[in-house]
Amino acid sequence: MVPEKLQMQHLAWRAGFGERYPVIADWTHKRRKQIVSKILIGPAKDETTPIRIIDQSDLPDYKKKKDLDADTRKMVQQMNTQGIKDLNVSWVNEMVRSTHPLREKMALFWHGHFACRTQNVLFNQQLLDVIRVNALGNFGDLLTAVSKTPAMLQFLNNQQNKKAHPNENFAREVMELFTMGRGNYTEQDIKEAARAFTGWAFDEEGNFVFREKTHDEGVKNVLGKQGNFNGDDVLKILLEKKATAHFITAKVYKFFVDEQTSDAEKINTLADKFYSSGYDIKELMRNIFMADWFYDSQLIGTHIKSPIELLVGFRRTIPVDFDREEVMISFQQVLGQTLFYPPNVAGWPGGRNWIDSSSLMYRMQLPSMILYEKDFNIQPKEITPEMGMGSYKTTQEVNEAAKKQYAKKIKGLIHWDDYLQDYKDVTRDDLAATIADTLLQNSKNVSRQILENYADITSREQFIKTVTIAVMSTPEYQLC
Template sequence: MNQFLKNKHLVSRAGFGIHHNDIEKYRNLNPKKLYQELKNNSDYKPLKTDMQPVTPQQYQEMSKATDRKPYNQFNRNYNSSVRKSWHSQMINTSSQLREKMALFWHGHFATRLQQSIFNKDIIEIFRKNALGNFRDLVFEVSKSPAMLNFLNNQQNKKAKPNENFARELMELFTLGRGNLYTEKDIKESARAFTGWSYNAFGEFTDNKKQHDSEEKVFLGKTGNFDGNDIINIILEKPECAHFITGKIYKFLVNENPDEKIIKFLSDKFYKSNYDITTLMDEIFLSDWFFSDKNIGAKIKSPVELIVGIRRIMPMDLQNGDTIYNFEKLLGQELLQPPNVAGWPSGTLWIDSSTLLLRMRIPAVMAGYKTLNIEPKSNDDVNMGKDEKKVVVNKKQNTITIHWDGISNILNEDLFNLLLSNPNNNLQKMITDFNSDKSKKHLMISIMSTPEYQLC
């Protein structure tokens, strides 16, 4: 495999794909040096939204007002603004590795709330800690108003423990379903988290009056444990490192796990005291990452697909909602994971309708085709409420592609540029179909294939 193909694979997994300005870099830079550049360019900066921020006090006053319309409208607008800001960051930032891992953590520690400032807060926790320490990340997420609210821990009191957070902490966030812990451990750890809540301004509080201070037995240990103790006991278990490593491997490398490699990686991760960057180094600096079985082995998530298109094909949006409607139609809307388990992955992204829609979107962006379609009803997301219909049609789809800005790309071998594993039959078919058309049409045709859904 030549250097360019290795770099293309690297930026599709350690980021959101090729950027139209960086083609020469991918051709000339050694993959290990490119990874070091991706890692070194991963400084954290908070998202800048296009809305005037409000203080926690102002937000609290809105939430308590008799007329809820301003509060609800603010939440809708601010959630949309956060979503668009993060989407733009994924497209344009050099901190590709940070944003890619932040997206992973968003699906791993899934929360779904109306409260927009809580959403912004937890997204910043993911972005800030994306390449830091998993231990720090678990503690920050566990004490965030978004997680405490979503999993009802503010209702977890010594007189009547609520097990939601304690269960998901082990089942989904640290150990894996049914791995190492028992129902008794869930009940005991729920008692330890009693009193963990947040105040009117979204600040973490540890209410000692509501805390069960009696002795607890958890994962074979006995003591007067609180929530901090429970998290630390879990993190002492190598099984936690193995579970997290396995999920990251599936996200960054291959949906089909290689248990020998995962065991090796998880041992390194555990010995590093859960340093996420150490794990990234072990993955992206390895030879096996570039093996044939890992090239083109992953189906792009909707966000990866849309962001990747926008990185290779610069465009202006006269109606910014259009792009986010595409993602929603395909089943992945930032800030709106379907449930506490997060989004699906792999082949679960694809069915007959979503594949056809995926293949149509590039031509819609280019103005060659139109869409009139509604998203599937998702009662998990809507929680019984009527969903506003999302219809993308010609009037809404006012996208301008800057073809002049990618004239250099149009002169490239577009098959090798855009596809992970181009085959001769596909190339001939698409080339013949576009024999009397422009390179623009050829590019859109390639992006409209099932093969373009892979990275």
Template sequence: MKAKHIQHLYNRVGFGITPNELERLSNKNKREIIDEVFTNSSKTSPLKADISFLKDIKPGDLKIKEKRQELQKISRKKIQKFSISWMERILNPSEVFREKMTLFWANHFVSESRNNILFTQNYNNLLRENAFGNFRDFTKKISKDASMLGYLNNKQNRKKSPNENFARELMELFTLGQGNYTETDIKESARAFTGYSHNFRGKFLMRKRHHDENEKTFFKKTGNFNGDNIIDIILEQQQCARFISEKIYRFFVNENINKEHVAAMTAVFYKDYDIEKLMRFVLQSNWFYDDENIGTKIKSPMEFLAGIHQVIPYQFERPKQALLMQRLLGQTLLRPPNVAGWKTGRNWIDTNTMVRRLRLASILLNNAAITYSDTGDEETMLTDLTTKKLKRKTFIKTKTDWNAFEKNYKKIDNKGMISLIISSQINKGTAQMLSDNLDIPKKDFCVQLMSIPEYQLC
């Protein structure tokens, strides 16, 4: 397998690859390398939060306003810490592909619980545990998840006053895509999901007295359907397999859909909705490694931060600055912009984020200053982080492991680093600038490489 194809594979299933790992894998064939990718992510390591403060809480405590507000305040702080922990996991993953898939599913089955760390933890680990599982089972579990029940108001969905929010998003965003169902389908499926609830610890409960036991007609089928039945009927539609295949193609292959490739993916996925089988098919397909798919995907903020870390490991001296970095780059973990999630591709970059991205390597590796607006959401975030007067710039303090960099790139000169760090085509002007600077120290040249526009792509 060619080196550039191995690099491409690891850029997409993870966040890059070191020269030593690239050399180790260079003597293996494609199937062996892909098998290793899946083997290394076969187990699941749940991400744990400190929820000891909930140990002695009783349901009645939540009815007391002061007690409830106190618990919510503690939870919000715990959620911030959990966001930092998730980012640290992404930077230092033990199951690389599983963490990449968790990021993908977090922007598909979008949910948020701002005031309950237990629900947040359970939701995040549900994504992680089911990342390579069966999509049918996964969707049914998501429909019963406490975070999702609250986020899309299905906890308020009762037979006397059906709430259609979850039923609508289930089809529009999670399974079929807009225009592939009717308003009647939404109303009827909402009735099937009535009575879905959970206890105060997030365990799913069916409130039978709130569930509509009457017949529903959904996709021209009639019966006394519950939520699981609705999901089964949805998955009978080949459009569901196509919709998920398209989203996976955009995330892992190319923002521009190739209908022939997606049709092949759909045929594989529709058989049994096995996510791992679908991903193996994608990674083993020759078209995955076509030049048109290499170095053409704009990195998300998390991919960008993790990519730099893969080359030169770093750690924030003040962990809360990880939250600041997420916000300034436009992707705050556990805080999606809306139920549709983050818009990807070119949407990751605007005037502000582009400047920050081009300076990011210097900011993280040289403890440089970063500037930001003192208005809007950033002010809210920064006020949460410090009680000091808001300033227009701050210094990001990191501990940088240059020893690991020197070890990994010991055999690589500056010219050799270019192809190892940049996967996209380099324009003539940038190529000349790099050529003119081949004699500068290796550390400086590496930072320079990660500061050029071409590094935005993978």
């Protein structure tokens, strides 16, 4: 039987980015149903506050962009590049400070599921808003809203999808990556669906528009159904297919439960309930977090933290404000997950792909680099200009900005006081074990004696700090 405290730590990491010692201690004495409901609902009167970096009025008139002179075009490009970096930093800060971490964790999942690259900061901002607002809502609503964003329509070339020359990119990815997955449709289904999505576009200000003149009004045959379908009709047909519920459930299971193996029986049961609920995401997560099997010892401490999970979890444990918050983007690049720059249309592969010899070493050095304000002397990995984006120059600008952090000292204001207060009631003899047990899902392999030997014993405060940094620098801290 897995101890309740460890069960709650497991829940805190999978449904968020970990919680500190007093929170786990509080949860341990309450019923699972009560804690899960609190995690799903979030704080009272919680509303998703949009992350706004820039407004339409801040940029030169996009309607005349083709007529802009070279200097103005360059300024617009720089504002977009900087805006996307600011959006990245702001979302990370929202994850760190959020009182509803499951919403941000769920949004992070959807950010990878609906993988998209655009160099327009307004489009990125809008897509992120749609994902965060619908993260725990209805999947059908989320799918429809995302499909109508200028970011996705532009990225998947649906602006070029017209009845005279249908473009199949959007229809293909909607079926293959967003809903049913491969093997559940034919090439003919894609061709017919593409005809249905003709006319779906956006105007100069990024508003969705349906252009009747470019829409194919003919009869289409999609997945065994026949009619004069439009894009909304196709999305409804896709949602009617149980394959969609299964595909989404399997991806959620991999992300939140087990990235190594998939349990067909559990996934099928969850998918059936998900389908019957009308694609209620919150209920799907409730069914996962309430299941006894979710707390099986075989699943605890087996998930390799993604770079964002690692960075956010670290900062939620020990609050730190960086002198230059953009250093967070350099951290992301070194670790291999830069928000708003997925590697391809399938998103980040996750799992063991996060770890190689250099990134593991860097992960283990990161706590001491930040908390001891050491030099940042690890070269960030370059983001590649993928997927025919035609954005090589902009991508290189992001890479150059990250390189500028190279060999600079990391300066941050570390708020130790709150963290030290967490352990005020723990006896000196129990400190090392309590810290290790709180920060790790599997602390058995971490020697308490070694922690004691290497800790600074000049004061209780220094002891807590040095033990914490030592524990965070272990391979075990990379898992949750």
